[in-house]
Amino acid sequence: MAADWQSEHxxxxxxxxxxxxxxxxxxxxxxxxxxxxxxxxxxWLKPIHASSLRVGLGVKEQPATAVMKALGVYGLTPSVxxxxxxxxxxxxxxxxxxxxxxxxxQHAYLExxxxxxxxxxxxxxxxxxxxxxxxxxxxxxxxxxxxxxSDDPVIAKELDSWxxxxxxxxxxxxxxxxxxxxx
Amino acid sequence: MKEVTCQCGWQTRGTEDEVxxxxxxxxxxxxGIETTREEVLAIAKDVE
Numbered sequence: 001m002a003a004d005w006q007s008e009h010x011x012x013x014x015x016x017x018x019x020x021x022x023x024x025x026x027x028x029x030x031x032x033x034x035x036x037x038x039x040x041x042x043x044w045l046k047p048i049h050a051s052s053l054r055v056g057l058g059v060k061e062q063p064a065t066a067v068m069k070a071l072g073v074y075g076l077t078p079s080v081x082x083x084x085x086x087x088x089x090x091x092x093x094x095x096x097x098x099x100x101x102x103x104x105x106q107h108a109y110l111e112x113x114x115x116x117x118x119x120x121x122x123x124x125x126x127x128x129x130x131x132x133x134x135x136x137x138x139x140x141x142x143x144x145x146x147x148x149x150s151d152d153p154v155i156a157k158e159l160d161s162w163x164x165x166x167x168x169x170x171x172x173x174x175x176x177x178x179x180x181x182x183x
Numbered sequence: 184m185k186e187v188t189c190q191c192g193w194q195t196r197g198t199e200d201e202v203x204x205x206x207x208x209x210x211x212x213x214x215g216i217e218t219t220r221e222e223v224l225a226i227a228k229d230v231e
Contacts, residue, residue, distance in 0.1 A: 049213070050192025056228070073190060108214075109191035 030057040031096040032067050033084075033141055034076060035115070036103050037162050042115035043104055044138060045074075051134050057095065067097045074110060076101050080158050082148065084141040087132045098141045100159065115142060139169075147171035185227040189213075202227055 032053040034045040046052050055070045057063060064081045071078055078099035085096045104112045120143075121129035121136045146169040148155040149162060159166070186196040187206050191213065195205040206223045210216040 047190065047192025049189070050194070053192070054188070109189070 029089075029092055029094050030055050030063055030066055030070075031094050031137075032070055033096060033098045033138060034071060034078065034101045035098050035138075035141070035145075036101045037165055038103055040114065041165055042142065044113050044115055045076075045101070045104065045107075045110045046113060048109055048111045052137075054094075063095060063097060067099055071099055071101070074105065074107050076105060080155060082144070082155070084144040085137060087128060087137070089132075096137055096141065098145065142166070143169045143171060145169075184230045185224075186230045187223065187227045196230060199224070199227075 032055065034053070036043050036045075053070065055066060057066055063083065067081050068078065076099075078101050080100035081097055083095060083097050087094050087096070115138055116135070118133075118135045118139045120140055121132040123129040145155070145159065145162070146166040149159045149166050150156065150171065184196060185199055185202045186194065187202055188194045189206075189209060193209055193213065195202055195209070197205065203220050203223045206227075207218050207220075210218045
Protein backbone atom coordinates (compact mmCIF):
# COMPACT_ATOMS: atom_id res chain seq x y z
CA MET A 1 0.00 0.00 0.00
CA ALA A 2 2.79 2.34 0.95
CA ALA A 3 4.58 1.49 -2.29
CA ASP A 4 1.43 2.32 -4.34
CA TRP A 5 1.07 5.65 -2.57
CA GLN A 6 4.71 6.41 -3.31
CA SER A 7 4.39 5.61 -7.03
CA GLU A 8 1.23 7.67 -7.39
CA HIS A 9 2.93 10.71 -5.92
CA UNK A 10 6.34 10.44 -7.55
CA UNK A 11 5.46 13.37 -9.77
CA UNK A 12 5.58 15.63 -6.74
CA UNK A 13 9.31 15.03 -6.50
CA UNK A 14 10.18 16.70 -9.79
CA UNK A 15 8.87 19.85 -11.41
CA UNK A 16 6.60 19.53 -14.42
CA UNK A 17 8.76 21.99 -16.36
CA UNK A 18 12.33 23.19 -15.97
CA UNK A 19 11.74 26.34 -18.00
CA UNK A 20 12.70 29.54 -16.17
CA UNK A 21 10.04 32.19 -15.85
CA UNK A 22 10.52 35.68 -17.24
CA UNK A 23 7.80 38.22 -16.55
CA UNK A 24 8.37 40.31 -19.66
CA UNK A 25 9.52 37.79 -22.21
CA UNK A 26 7.79 37.58 -25.57
CA UNK A 27 5.88 34.34 -25.25
CA UNK A 28 5.21 33.62 -28.91
CA UNK A 29 5.80 34.99 -32.33
CA UNK A 30 2.71 36.29 -34.03
CA UNK A 31 2.39 35.69 -37.78
CA UNK A 32 -0.02 37.94 -39.65
CA UNK A 33 -1.40 36.89 -43.04
CA UNK A 34 -3.25 39.79 -44.68
CA UNK A 35 -5.60 38.14 -47.21
CA UNK A 36 -7.78 39.86 -49.79
CA UNK A 37 -10.12 38.84 -52.58
CA UNK A 38 -10.35 40.69 -55.89
CA UNK A 39 -11.37 39.94 -59.48
CA UNK A 40 -8.33 37.64 -59.84
CA UNK A 41 -9.24 35.60 -56.77
CA UNK A 42 -7.46 35.35 -53.45
CA UNK A 43 -4.19 37.07 -52.65
CA TRP A 44 -2.06 37.87 -49.66
CA LEU A 45 0.56 40.37 -48.62
CA LYS A 46 4.03 39.76 -47.25
CA PRO A 47 7.02 41.93 -46.39
CA ILE A 48 9.40 42.07 -49.34
CA HIS A 49 12.31 40.66 -47.31
CA ALA A 50 10.54 38.03 -45.21
CA SER A 51 8.46 34.93 -45.86
CA SER A 52 5.60 36.41 -43.84
CA LEU A 53 4.83 39.30 -41.51
CA ARG A 54 6.00 38.47 -37.99
CA VAL A 55 5.63 40.55 -34.88
CA GLY A 56 6.42 39.90 -31.24
CA LEU A 57 3.67 39.14 -28.81
CA GLY A 58 4.16 40.33 -25.28
CA VAL A 59 2.64 38.46 -22.37
CA LYS A 60 0.19 41.29 -21.65
CA GLU A 61 -0.87 41.79 -25.28
CA GLN A 62 -4.01 40.45 -26.93
CA PRO A 63 -3.02 38.80 -30.23
CA ALA A 64 -5.87 40.34 -32.23
CA THR A 65 -4.95 43.79 -30.94
CA ALA A 66 -1.32 43.20 -31.89
CA VAL A 67 -2.44 42.14 -35.38
CA MET A 68 -4.50 45.30 -35.85
CA LYS A 69 -1.62 47.44 -34.58
CA ALA A 70 0.92 45.77 -36.89
CA LEU A 71 -1.24 46.21 -39.99
CA GLY A 72 -1.94 49.81 -39.03
CA VAL A 73 1.75 50.51 -39.71
CA TYR A 74 1.06 49.65 -43.36
CA GLY A 75 -2.18 51.64 -43.46
CA LEU A 76 -4.33 48.49 -43.42
CA THR A 77 -7.49 48.03 -41.38
CA PRO A 78 -8.73 44.42 -41.46
CA SER A 79 -12.43 43.59 -41.26
CA VAL A 80 -11.78 40.12 -39.84
CA UNK A 81 -8.95 38.92 -37.61
CA UNK A 82 -8.91 35.24 -36.70
CA UNK A 83 -6.34 32.72 -35.49
CA UNK A 84 -6.01 29.76 -37.83
CA UNK A 85 -3.00 27.68 -36.82
CA UNK A 86 0.19 27.38 -34.85
CA UNK A 87 3.48 25.65 -35.52
CA UNK A 88 6.97 25.30 -34.13
CA UNK A 89 9.81 26.93 -36.04
CA UNK A 90 13.40 27.17 -34.85
CA UNK A 91 12.33 26.25 -31.31
CA UNK A 92 9.79 29.07 -31.31
CA UNK A 93 6.03 28.80 -31.40
CA UNK A 94 4.46 30.72 -34.26
CA UNK A 95 0.81 31.70 -33.81
CA UNK A 96 -0.82 32.51 -37.14
CA UNK A 97 -3.65 34.99 -37.64
CA UNK A 98 -5.42 35.76 -40.89
CA UNK A 99 -6.49 39.33 -41.37
CA UNK A 100 -9.02 40.10 -44.07
CA UNK A 101 -8.11 43.30 -45.85
CA UNK A 102 -10.26 44.99 -48.49
CA UNK A 103 -7.75 44.86 -51.33
CA UNK A 104 -4.09 44.66 -52.23
CA UNK A 105 -2.17 47.78 -51.35
CA GLN A 106 0.69 49.48 -53.07
CA HIS A 107 3.26 49.71 -50.31
CA ALA A 108 7.00 49.99 -50.77
CA TYR A 109 7.68 47.25 -48.23
CA LEU A 110 4.86 44.84 -49.07
CA GLU A 111 4.66 42.28 -51.87
CA UNK A 112 1.43 40.89 -53.27
CA UNK A 113 1.21 37.12 -53.80
CA UNK A 114 -1.63 35.13 -55.33
CA UNK A 115 -3.01 32.17 -53.40
CA UNK A 116 -2.85 28.84 -55.21
CA UNK A 117 -3.69 25.34 -54.06
CA UNK A 118 -1.20 23.14 -52.20
CA UNK A 119 -1.42 19.95 -50.15
CA UNK A 120 -1.58 20.49 -46.42
CA UNK A 121 1.31 19.53 -44.16
CA UNK A 122 0.26 16.47 -42.19
CA UNK A 123 1.64 15.28 -38.88
CA UNK A 124 1.21 12.21 -36.75
CA UNK A 125 -1.65 11.54 -34.36
CA UNK A 126 0.31 13.03 -31.47
CA UNK A 127 2.88 15.12 -33.31
CA UNK A 128 2.76 18.14 -35.57
CA UNK A 129 4.31 18.10 -39.07
CA UNK A 130 8.07 18.48 -38.96
CA UNK A 131 8.15 20.90 -41.90
CA UNK A 132 5.44 23.39 -42.78
CA UNK A 133 5.81 25.77 -45.72
CA UNK A 134 4.13 29.17 -45.72
CA UNK A 135 1.95 28.15 -48.69
CA UNK A 136 0.61 25.28 -46.57
CA UNK A 137 -0.08 27.65 -43.69
CA UNK A 138 -2.10 29.80 -46.09
CA UNK A 139 -3.94 26.78 -47.53
CA UNK A 140 -4.93 25.78 -44.01
CA UNK A 141 -5.96 29.34 -43.19
CA UNK A 142 -8.21 29.60 -46.25
CA UNK A 143 -9.80 26.22 -45.50
CA UNK A 144 -10.41 27.52 -42.00
CA UNK A 145 -12.14 30.56 -43.49
CA UNK A 146 -14.21 28.25 -45.70
CA UNK A 147 -15.43 26.54 -42.56
CA UNK A 148 -16.06 29.78 -40.68
CA UNK A 149 -18.09 31.30 -43.50
CA SER A 150 -20.60 28.48 -43.13
CA ASP A 151 -20.42 28.16 -39.36
CA ASP A 152 -19.83 31.59 -37.82
CA PRO A 153 -22.59 34.17 -38.39
CA VAL A 154 -20.25 37.12 -37.90
CA ILE A 155 -17.66 35.81 -40.34
CA ALA A 156 -20.41 34.75 -42.75
CA LYS A 157 -21.70 38.33 -42.85
CA GLU A 158 -18.25 39.86 -43.31
CA LEU A 159 -17.20 37.39 -46.01
CA ASP A 160 -20.51 36.97 -47.79
CA SER A 161 -18.95 38.05 -51.10
CA TRP A 162 -16.19 35.46 -50.64
CA UNK A 163 -18.53 32.42 -50.60
CA UNK A 164 -17.98 31.50 -54.23
CA UNK A 165 -14.19 31.57 -54.08
CA UNK A 166 -14.10 29.83 -50.69
CA UNK A 167 -16.38 27.08 -51.97
CA UNK A 168 -13.40 25.60 -53.74
CA UNK A 169 -11.61 25.02 -50.46
CA UNK A 170 -12.64 21.99 -48.40
CA UNK A 171 -13.53 23.14 -44.89
CA UNK A 172 -10.71 21.46 -42.95
CA UNK A 173 -12.46 20.80 -39.62
CA UNK A 174 -15.23 18.76 -41.28
CA UNK A 175 -13.33 17.11 -44.09
CA UNK A 176 -13.17 13.67 -42.41
CA UNK A 177 -16.90 13.71 -41.73
CA UNK A 178 -17.66 14.78 -45.29
CA UNK A 179 -15.57 11.92 -46.63
CA UNK A 180 -17.41 9.47 -44.38
CA UNK A 181 -20.83 10.78 -45.41
CA UNK A 182 -20.04 10.28 -49.10
CA UNK A 183 -18.94 6.66 -48.67
CA MET B 184 21.08 42.58 -26.94
CA LYS B 185 18.79 44.56 -29.20
CA GLU B 186 16.61 43.70 -32.17
CA VAL B 187 15.12 45.70 -35.01
CA THR B 188 12.59 44.44 -37.55
CA CYS B 189 12.11 46.62 -40.62
CA GLN B 190 8.69 47.04 -42.25
CA CYS B 191 10.13 45.14 -45.21
CA GLY B 192 10.69 42.08 -43.02
CA TRP B 193 14.44 42.40 -42.69
CA GLN B 194 15.57 41.75 -39.14
CA THR B 195 18.78 42.16 -37.17
CA ARG B 196 19.85 41.30 -33.66
CA GLY B 197 23.03 42.03 -31.75
CA THR B 198 24.73 44.47 -29.46
CA GLU B 199 23.69 48.10 -29.57
CA ASP B 200 26.61 49.04 -31.82
CA GLU B 201 26.02 46.07 -34.13
CA VAL B 202 22.32 46.80 -34.51
CA UNK B 203 22.89 50.49 -35.17
CA UNK B 204 25.48 49.71 -37.84
CA UNK B 205 23.34 47.01 -39.46
CA UNK B 206 20.20 49.13 -39.55
CA UNK B 207 22.04 52.12 -40.97
CA UNK B 208 23.55 49.90 -43.68
CA UNK B 209 20.17 48.28 -44.46
CA UNK B 210 18.40 51.61 -44.60
CA UNK B 211 21.04 53.00 -46.94
CA UNK B 212 21.27 50.01 -49.33
CA UNK B 213 17.71 48.69 -49.31
CA UNK B 214 15.64 51.83 -48.94
CA GLY B 215 17.93 54.76 -49.63
CA ILE B 216 17.32 56.15 -46.17
CA GLU B 217 19.93 57.68 -43.87
CA THR B 218 19.24 57.06 -40.18
CA THR B 219 20.89 58.40 -37.06
CA ARG B 220 21.94 56.32 -34.08
CA GLU B 221 19.13 57.85 -32.04
CA GLU B 222 16.52 56.96 -34.66
CA VAL B 223 17.71 53.36 -34.71
CA LEU B 224 17.71 53.02 -30.94
CA ALA B 225 14.23 54.53 -30.78
CA ILE B 226 12.81 51.59 -32.73
CA ALA B 227 15.08 48.88 -31.28
CA LYS B 228 13.68 46.58 -28.64
CA ASP B 229 15.59 44.78 -25.94
CA VAL B 230 15.83 41.02 -26.28
CA GLU B 231 17.40 38.43 -24.00
